[in-house]
Amino acid sequence: MSAPLLDVEGLRTHFFTREGVVKAVDDVSLRLERGRILGLVGESGSGKSMTGYSILGLVDPPGRIVEGRIALNGLELTTLGQEGWRKLRGERIAMIFQDPMMTLNPVLRIDTQMVEAVLAHQRIPRSAALERCRDALERVGIASPGERLRAYPHQFSGGMRQRVAIAIAILNRPDLIIADEPTTALDVTVQGQILSEMQSLCRESGTGLIWITHDLSVVAGLADDISVMYAGRVVESGPVDDVLDRPMHPYTRGLLDSVPSRNAPGAPLSQIRGMTPSLLGLGEGCAFRTRCSRAVDACRATPAARSPAAGRSLRCVNPVP
Amino acid sequence: MSASPALVELRGITRRFGAVRAVDGVSLEVRAREVVGLVGESGCGKSTLGRIVSRILEPTAGERLWKARPYREYEGNGARAERLAIQMIFQDPYASLNPRMRIVDIVGEAPVVHGLIAAAERAQYVASLLARVGMDASLMRRFPHQFSGGQRSRIGIARALAVKPLFLVCDEAVAALDVSIQAQVLNLFMRLREELALTYLFISHDLGVVRHLSDRVVVMYLGRVVESGPTAELYAKPNHPYTQALIAEVPRIDARHRAYVPIRGEIPSPLDPPGGCHFHPRCPHAFARCREEAPALREIAPGRQSACHLNESRTP
Numbered sequence: 001m002s003a004p005l006l007d008v009e010g011l012r013t014h015f016f017t018r019e020g021v022v023k024a025v026d027d028v029s030l031r032l033e034r035g036r037i038l039g040l041v042g043e044s045g046s047g048k049s050m051t052g053y054s055i056l057g058l059v060d061p062p063g064r065i066v067e068g069r070i071a072l073n074g075l076e077l078t079t080l081g082q083e084g085w086r087k088l089r090g091e092r093i094a095m096i097f098q099d100p101m102m103t104l105n106p107v108l109r110i111d112t113q114m115v116e117a118v119l120a121h122q123r124i125p126r127s128a129a130l131e132r133c134r135d136a137l138e139r140v141g142i143a144s145p146g147e148r149l150r151a152y153p154h155q156f157s158g159g160m161r162q163r164v165a166i167a168i169a170i171l172n173r174p175d176l177i178i179a180d181e182p183t184t185a186l187d188v189t190v191q192g193q194i195l196s197e198m199q200s201l202c203r204e205s206g207t208g209l210i211w212i213t214h215d216l217s218v219v220a221g222l223a224d225d226i227s228v229m230y231a232g233r234v235v236e237s238g239p240v241d242d243v244l245d246r247p248m249h250p251y252t253r254g255l256l257d258s259v260p261s262r263n264a265p266g267a268p269l270s271q272i273r274g275m276t277p278s279l280l281g282l283g284e285g286c287a288f289r290t291r292c293s294r295a296v297d298a299c300r301a302t303p304a305a306r307s308p309a310a311g312r313s314l315r316c317v318n319p320v321p
Numbered sequence: 322m323s324a325s326p327a328l329v330e331l332r333g334i335t336r337r338f339g340a341v342r343a344v345d346g347v348s349l350e351v352r353a354r355e356v357v358g359l360v361g362e363s364g365c366g367k368s369t370l371g372r373i374v375s376r377i378l379e380p381t382a383g384e385r386l387w388k389a390r391p392y393r394e395y396e397g398n399g400a401r402a403e404r405l406a407i408q409m410i411f412q413d414p415y416a417s418l419n420p421r422m423r424i425v426d427i428v429g430e431a432p433v434v435h436g437l438i439a440a441a442e443r444a445q446y447v448a449s450l451l452a453r454v455g456m457d458a459s460l461m462r463r464f465p466h467q468f469s470g471g472q473r474s475r476i477g478i479a480r481a482l483a484v485k486p487l488f489l490v491c492d493e494a495v496a497a498l499d500v501s502i503q504a505q506v507l508n509l510f511m512r513l514r515e516e517l518a519l520t521y522l523f524i525s526h527d528l529g530v531v532r533h534l535s536d537r538v539v540v541m542y543l544g545r546v547v548e549s550g551p552t553a554e555l556y557a558k559p560n561h562p563y564t565q566a567l568i569a570e571v572p573r574i575d576a577r578h579r580a581y582v583p584i585r586g587e588i589p590s591p592l593d594p595p596g597g598c599h600f601h602p603r604c605p606h607a608f609a610r611c612r613e614e615a616p617a618l619r620e621i622a623p624g625r626q627s628a629c630h631l632n633e634s635r636t637p
Contacts (some may be wrong), residue, residue, distance in 0.1 A: 187363055189588075191570070260504075261529045
């Protein structure tokens with residue numbers, strides 16, 4: 001069997017701050033095959049974005065990857081060094097951010113920015129690069145792409161800007177796209193359009209996609225697999241249907257139960273008590289145990305990841321039956 | 322229609338910002354103890370309307386009524402309690418609390434200024450409010466930055482409750498919160514409604530949240546109301562093509578591996594809205610009349626209204 005598109009094993013990204021060590025990513029393992037979509041779900045501070053940045057080699061001091069492997073098509077990334085990583089970014093791995101204005105330079109025309117992204121990785125004539133930019137814009141549903149190429153970012157609406165950011169991500173036909181909450185700031189009807197485009201893109205080109213989000217319902221419609229993160233760790237993962245229909249980790253279960261549409265209208269929502277812990281100086285043990293109704297003494301030791309069923313992984317000593 | 326009187330009534334409210342008509346001829350009633358959900362996408366005018374209801378903004382045209390009398394009749398010192406009866410809960414729990422003030426001052430300032438309590442009673446009063454929103458009174462000497470997003474939301478709610486309001490305008494009040502915290506705050510809203518007999522205008526882009534909380538839903542598109550009705554009926558059988566699209570697009574946990582069939586186009590610029598029905602360029606059912614004439618909001622069933630020409634062509 002060939003190597004999977006992405007194989008992350010035991011990744012730890014820690015931040016060494018003056019106040020202490022923040023374990024933003026703490027022993028995370030992920031696997032993604034070509035053309036598949038992985039939903040990486042968690043609340044703010046769960047480490048989901050930092051996992052994405054780690055895969056792209058975008059962790060800045062005082063943070064660094066202290067342990068673990070990241071293999072893309074069998075190629076180990078953590079030993080590449082900054083130069084090697086830079087060659088991969090935008091070529092083999094691309095990123096889409098929540099705010100497209102983070103990706104787009106406000107004072108440059110779209111064509112300038114897009115052509116630069118092509119020529120940074122390939123020696124082809126400018127006209128061929130422009131042609132590719134036009135194709136990419138068309139691919140993400142932008143009408144009259146030739147004309148729009150000469151526009152500035154502020155001349156686009158929020159949804160259109162996000163489309164441009166996606167077009168830039170697919171320019172060099174990457175193997176892997178990491179999308180960090182790309183539709184959170186968009187309206188529902190525009191979100192639907194972008195989800196649909198990303199879905200067909202992966203199916204047709206074989207690009208693997210990691211969709212980082214706090215919204216379980218988006219993942220339900222989009223992803224093949226799901227990994228749920230809490231306080232820097234993947235607490236549960238598996239195929240979307242399995243995890244959402246039969247959640248085993250009390251946190252996953254609690255999140256699902258608190259979604260309004262799964263409660264009778266007007267009835268009190270089932271809620272997870274307490275609040276997300278600070279990652280600073282988070283001690284031993286399951287980080288969820290203080291909020292968990294199923295916590296037992298054994299939760300004081302950090303639970304190891306185990307596989308309770310084929311394709312699933314779980315970090316809990318007292319799972320939901 | 323139920324017999325209980327309207328607490329707030331808007332008649333033909335229009336608000337312009339320069340050339341933009343953010344709100345365009347909106348009429349709306351909220352009855353006592355009712356929760357009305359106001360939904361729509363960004364730029365539809367829902368927040369502007371909420372600010373007009375809560376007196377933060379004046380309308381360019383139209384009439385606002387509180388307990389069946391125009392807002393302007395509640396000026397002057399004698400009507401202070403009536404003016405305070407409408408309070409607002411804001412979206413961003415980080416931006417809506419003064420970072421240099423302690424919680425006891427943030428929550429306790431308005432009731433002292435308005436003479437609801439004596440200055441000496443403040444700490445005790447704030448403690449009772451914090452208890453009501455599920456917070457420990459020992460935290461009142463702290464500053465906003467020492468709290469999480471969910472706790473800040475509770476502080477914002479306690480501040481609004483401090484002047485004994487009857488009516489809360491909640492503008493995206495849970496949008497900034499994590500899922501697990503959002504459920505806690507929604508539960509708090511529902512509990513307070515019962516305990517204090519409150520009425521809400523609940524503004525949100527999140528149709529799942531609105532469905533859970535509201536008795537009635539009002540849908541806006543580009544400054545106009547396109548549909549309104551009792552929550553269960555409107556979600557089960559949306560009438561306006563825009564409402565239909567909106568409800569169809571909402572991602573749901575039980576809709577797996579779905580093939581998205583998205584609605585065309587984006588919300589047009591409010592600077593230059595399409596003529597006729599604002600929705601016609603995106604509507605799958607649009608015909609000639611939709612491009613020329615704006616449809617009026619008409620009753621389509623008891624308690625239900627919709628602004629769509631299709632309803633007229635269906636009836637003989």
